Amino acid sequence: MVDAVDLEKKLSRAMGRAIGDFNMIAEGDRILVAVSGGKDSYTMLHLLRQLQEKAPVSFELEVVNIDQGHPGYPADVLRDYMARENHRFTMIEEDTYSIVTEKIPANKTYCSLCSRLRRGILYRVATELRCNKIALGHHRDDVLQTFLLNFLFAGQLAAMPPKLVASTGHIVLRPLLYCAEEDIAAFAEAQKFPILPCDLCGSQDNLQRKVVGRMIDQLERDRPGTKASMLAALQNVRPSQLLDRNLWAQLGLEAARDLPESGGESGAPLIMATRLARHVS
């Protein structure tokens, strides 16, 4: 049983590694921290605030929540928490719920349109608050699920970008991308974050994603370390072992090389073991 202090250290180390690996934060940044009231974004906010206090670079945090007009949205819970914790907090009221329920048939999931509308609002608010970056609370398990969803059902080899330049020029960050969901859940519980319900829209939450999530969880139960291996794989891409002709052209490849030092048959396990050692801890 890991206690809250150890969990905090573990999560904070994982977040620090992601921030360092992808050069996410620089001196003078103004970061809009998008908080939904769920466990992931509460945890992200908590860890970013801690980092802010000890980091060698100085940056600012602007916390934003969008009240999307769901019936029964307990806005005061979030307002009270932000006031108690002394965060710079803005709640934006935009009734995207009416748009989504009008456009999407009742038996279909609202998630995709709802999150697209939300993203547009976040970009607008980031401009209004003079924020150059936007932090989202996606974590390792979101990344793995997205990867598998794309692989199995969308014909693409793609996960989620750790850092993305949006068309508006804002930089979108995912600082929790190395953090395990179960650690976040345990930490959020230990911290007693006042979690807002996520089923207020009554829509079936992205069913396909849930199925894939359960598949990965089962694999992890059968073979502990599977998730760490999947995450390591996303950081250990061998373009020449894939079949993307455009990628081959971009890399100027004529044929795949089978040199041991480039990780041919014999090199692969060693590289994987090294990477795993970095990420299992």
Ligand SMILES: Nc1ncnc2c1ncn2[C@@H]1O[C@H](COP(=O)(O)OP(=O)(O)OP(=O)(O)O)[C@@H](O)[C@H]1O
């Ligand atoms: N209503 C909202 N207002 C502000 N930011 C949001 C809102 N909803 C989602 N986000 C941001 O988008 C991220 C991903 O949203 P998603 O709905 O997939 O969250 P989630 O997996 O339920 O995470 P969380 O536990 O933070 O709610 C959140 O972590 C948060 O950063």
